[in-house]
Amino acid sequence: MTTTSTLIDWNDPDDPIKQLIIPRSEELNDWGRLDASNEAAITVAHGVQHKYADTVLLLCNEVCGAYCRYCFRKRLFMDDNGEVTQDVSAGIAYIREHLEVSNVLLTGGDPLIMSTRRLREIFAELREIDHVRIIRIGSKIPAFDPFRILRDDELQSVLRTFSTPDKRIYLMAHFDHPRELTPAARAGIAKFIECGVICVNQCPLIRGVNDNADTLAELWRELSYAGCTPYYVFQGRPTAGNDPYEVPMVRGWEIFRDAVTRESGLAGRVRFAMSHETGKIEVCGVDARHIHMRYHRSKYPQNRGLFFTCQRNDDAYWLDQLVPAEGSAIPYGVPFDCFGGKPSGMDGSNGNGRSAGNSRL
Numbered sequence: 518m519t520t521t522s523t524l525i526d527w528n529d530p531d532d533p534i535k536q537l538i539i540p541r542s543e544e545l546n547d548w549g550r551l552d553a554s555n556e557a558a559i560t561v562a563h564g565v566q567h568k569y570a571d572t573v574l575l576l577c578n579e580v581c582g583a584y585c586r587y588c589f590r591k592r593l594f595m596d597d598n599g600e601v602t603q604d605v606s607a608g609i610a611y612i613r614e615h616l617e618v619s620n621v622l623l624t625g626g627d628p629l630i631m632s633t634r635r636l637r638e639i640f641a642e643l644r645e646i647d648h649v650r651i652i653r654i655g656s657k658i659p660a661f662d663p664f665r666i667l668r669d670d671e672l673q674s675v676l677r678t679f680s681t682p683d684k685r686i687y688l689m690a691h692f693d694h695p696r697e698l699t700p701a702a703r704a705g706i707a708k709f710i711e712c713g714v715i716c717v718n719q720c721p722l723i724r725g726v727n728d729n730a731d732t733l734a735e736l737w738r739e740l741s742y743a744g745c746t747p748y749y750v751f752q753g754r755p756t757a758g759n760d761p762y763e764v765p766m767v768r769g770w771e772i773f774r775d776a777v778t779r780e781s782g783l784a785g786r787v788r789f790a791m792s793h794e795t796g797k798i799e800v801c802g803v804d805a806r807h808i809h810m811r812y813h814r815s816k817y818p819q820n821r822g823l824f825f826t827c828q829r830n831d832d833a834y835w836l837d838q839l840v841p842a843e844g845s846a847i848p849y850g851v852p853f854d855c856f857g858g859k860p861s862g863m864d865g866s867n868g869n870g871r872s873a874g875n876s877r878l
């Protein structure tokens with residue numbers, strides 16, 4: 518059976534699949550925060566996040582098929598973190614009361630680690646709420662263990678039952694590298710589709726894994742062939758422990774541009790975005806002096822659809838480190854680094870009250 522560990526070329530010290538899951542000592546570098554997008558601020562009940570009016574996240578599992586070294590939610594896996602709950606009753610009650618919520622994302626951790634019985638119960642509860650039209654499953658199991666779907670007839674039946682023509686289940690798959698698209702993984706995607714699930718892919722840009730145009734272009738092309746359309750590639754969040762996996766924003770945009778311009782329309786639908794505390798910000802372009810950005814999703818109404826420009830900074834990893842360009846609109850709620858020092862708002866603390874250090878970010 519092919520597993521992630523068998524995909525690793527152990528003779529290659531720089532093997533990209535190895536970088537995904539094998540710890541590195543540089544993770545101990547003093548860099549970033551544990552809760553880099555301040556998810557604590559949008560947590561409305563135990564295990565429930567609500568940032569954009571139409572979408573609620575249920576953090577319903579804190580176990581994964583393997584632990585990705587670059588994970589932006591690695592704080593969830595720490596012993597004293599209690600943000601996740603398998604008891605979704607508070608979340609269901611919250612969603613029922615909020616008629617504007619049409620999308621619910623099951624996340625964590627990886628929801629497809631949960632038992633099929635538990636998934637059936639959660640789907641059934643959500644389907645009793647008329648205004649919930651889309652259930653999303655954020656999962657890397659299709660890469661780590663495609664046999665989760667291929668060998669579970671009951672899971673297939675559950676997906677067929679709850680993904681209907683007017684109320685779909687979406688799989689937000691997480692493939693980072695084309696080598697993960699094994700024959701079994703492609704068969705797994707085909708099975709999701711056969712069960713009525715719409716498949717898309719989102720992944721971060723990860724140094725040493727997919728930070729070159731050839732790899733990204735191949736990943737998106739192969740995903741589009743498999744029926745799992747590329748949706749987002751994310752600028753890595755400045756999360757504590759992630760120093761060895763991060764790519765500066767401008768370099769990230771250059772890699773994205775070089776990859777996306779090779780693609781067909783479907784493989785090229787992917788957006789390069791930053792999941793910032795204030796919203797999903799698409800990096801639209803970089804020129805000799807400026808970085809141009811647009812809010813694709815916004816936490817604050819003031820920023821909805823806002824197009825704005827910052828001075829180019831090839832060393833910056835995150836919006837907060839930039840300086841707005843003269844004459845540009847200024848997004849609401851962004852602690853720009855206008856003084857060249859430590860980005861304001863990044864005070865070394867995090868949602869768990871633990872210092873993560875900030876010497877570089």
Ligand code: SF4
Nearest residue numbers: 581584585588626657
């Ligand atoms: S599967 Fe997702 S939640 Fe789990 S460690 Fe990887 S990125 Fe994080």
